[in-house]
Amino acid sequence: MASYFFSIPDVYFGEDAIGTLRRLNHKKVAIVTDNFMATSGKTRYLINEMPQASVSIFSDVTPDPSIDILHAGASQFKSMKPDAIIALGGGSSLDAAKGIKVTLEEYYPQHAIELIAIPTTSGSGSEVTSYAIISDPDNGRKYPLIDDKLVPDCAILDPHLVLSVPxxxxxxxxxxxxxxxxxxxxxxxxxxxxxxxxxxxxxxxxxxxxxxxxxxxxxxxxxxxxxxxxxxxxxxxxxxxxxxxxxxxxxxxxxxxxxxxxxxxxxxxxxxxxxxxxxxxxxxxxxxxxxxxxxxxxxxxxxxxxxxxxxxxxxxxxxxxxxxxxxxxxxxxxxxxxxxxxxxxxxxxxxxxxxxxxxxxxxxxxxxxxx
Known part of the structure; x- marks a missing residue:
């Protein structure tokens, strides 16, 4: 049986890796993150690289995101019809963004959305995987979803973003x-x-x-x-x-x-x-x-x-x-x-x-x- 090794996402790393976002100027960009990232200046750090972009921020991601979080994010971005979704945060934000992207693409099957993953913790590896962990809080369960559609198109590894992690x-x-x-x-x-x-x-x-x-x-x-x-x-x-x-x-x-x-x-x-x-x-x-x-x-x-x-x-x-x-x-x-x-x-x-x-x-x- 043939084995498989993927060739995506593009991975950018190093101290100026964040500059990759400059190509999103003049695009419609959705950012998926949590409240801390939105209020601590981390989202502004991204927006500064693409000042002409039209940006909408969904910052309601919580640890172990549920299906309700995915629907809420997709609902916020539905009218915007973003060209790209940036996932900013730990594994929960990255997994939520994957689910939101897939949900949006069900609304717009002919509209491809680029998914850019920017991890702020060094742990999940979700920025380069086809995995997403979605929780079912009513039953106290975590479900690993595995699908090639969940692999981000681009991963940006900026070490400055992890320095604030306790x-x-x-x-x-x-x-x-x-x-x-x-x-x-x-x-x-x-x-x-x-x-x-x-x-x-x-x-x-x-x-x-x-x-x-x-x-x-x-x-x-x-x-x-x-x-x-x-x-x-x-x-x-x-x-x-x-x-x-x-x-x-x-x-x-x-x-x-x-x-x-x-x-x-x-x-x-x-x-x-x-x-x-x-x-x-x-x-x-x-x-x-x-x-x-x-x-x-x-x-x-x-x-x-x-x-x-x-x-x-x-x-x-x-x-x-x-x-x-x-x-x-x-x-x-x-x-x-x-x-x-x-x-x-x-x-x-x-x-x-x-x-x-x-x-x-x-x-x-x-x-x-x-x-």
């Missing part, structure tokens, strides 16, 4: 980048192209995320993390993800835990789970360890050291090992357990895990992460 958010989202890269490397859809990006992303995160934690205004470290986020997004867009994300979507959606944080907590547990069941995954995890400079006398000890290294990094960043460390009681977990198991098994990311988990497997992993 340290704890930066490390949570940074661990999301590491999880993206490691899961893409061990996914059953991994290929030479996705491997190259995943391996580089792992190396960059391992080297530079501790620097961001120690000095969150370090532009060089932030730049490398921003690039790593994009690379990891490209990797998993091609290769797929795995059980870490399958469980994280379920747990994060129902128990309201930040996505990067729950990924970081699950990652070492899922590495142990996969390595015990898939010789191919073992080889891939040993590659991860080598990239991180982790070496021991035997493959098993190297795997143990990899898991221990991830636990140690989490502790250093203030990320707890279990849900109890986030004040989530076992009683709460029990009340959601059947729904969490079903959601994790049904999640699209679980499908590309290197081994196929059962309901019993998910149940045991839930118990481990809860205690």
């Amino acid at each position: 340290r704890q958010v930066a490390v949570d989202t940074g661990m999301d980048v590491l999880t993206h890269a490691i899961e893409a490397l061990v996914s059953d859809g991994a290929n030479d192209f996705s491997d190259a990006l995943a391996e580089k992303a792992i190396a960059l995160v391992w080297q530079h995320l501790p620097t961001v934690f120690d000095d969150d205004k370090n532009l060089d470290a932030r730049t490398h993390m921003h690039n790593a986020s994009c690379m990891a997004g490209m990797a998993f867009n091609s290769a797929g993800l795995g059980l870490v994300h399958g469980m994280a979507h379920a747990i994060g959606g129902m128990l309201h835990i930040p996505h990067g944080k729950i990924n970081a907590m699950l990652l070492p547990l899922i590495i142990e789970f996969n390595a015990a069941r898939s010789p191919g995954a073992v080889e891939r995890y040993l590659q991860c360890a080598a990239i991180m400079g982790i070496h021991a006398d035997t493959p098993q000890q190297t795997l143990n050291d990899l898991v221990a290294g991830l636990h140690a990094m989490n502790r250093h960043f203030g990320i707890p090992a279990t849900l109890a460390g986030l004040s989530v009681t076992m009683q709460t977990v029990e009340s959601f357990r059947p729904a969490l198991i079903a959601a994790a098994l049904a999640d699209g990311c679980t499908a590309s895990n290197p081994c196929k988990p059962t309901a019993v497997d998910i149940d045991r992993l839930l118990t481990r992460i809860a205690r």
Whole structure:
């Protein structure tokens, strides 16, 4: 079977990457963002590059955007019929903009709308992926949508936009980048192209995320993390993800835990789970360890050291090992357990895990992460 690696979006990076927006002068431009970005001057930072553009700003995006947010944004822009939509913000704003664009194009099937993604966190990789996470708050669920129509046409990586991200958010989202890269490397859809990006992303995160934690205004470290986020997004867009994300979507959606944080907590547990069941995954995890400079006398000890290294990094960043460390009681977990198991098994990311988990497997992993 033929494998696939995409050639879009165009990716602009570096300190003057934002200048790419100058080509939108005299165009109709819709900006999708959240209230903080709209009130903190970040939208003005964009508009200054295209002073002659006709601009409308939708700033009602909230974390874990729902279908109602998509309809509200599309409704605001419907009469404008924009030439381009700029998504400005973290993963929630980027995912909302993807949904708004698709919704608008249903109104105007003959009117192509350019989607430009400008991430302000180094985490989701949504600026280069066909994924969007849309929530169903009534049922406490997060649904990953996967469609090539959701890939932006252009991504702009401006490191200045991430300098204001608080340290704890930066490390949570940074661990999301590491999880993206490691899961893409061990996914059953991994290929030479996705491997190259995943391996580089792992190396960059391992080297530079501790620097961001120690000095969150370090532009060089932030730049490398921003690039790593994009690379990891490209990797998993091609290769797929795995059980870490399958469980994280379920747990994060129902128990309201930040996505990067729950990924970081699950990652070492899922590495142990996969390595015990898939010789191919073992080889891939040993590659991860080598990239991180982790070496021991035997493959098993190297795997143990990899898991221990991830636990140690989490502790250093203030990320707890279990849900109890986030004040989530076992009683709460029990009340959601059947729904969490079903959601994790049904999640699209679980499908590309290197081994196929059962309901019993998910149940045991839930118990481990809860205690």
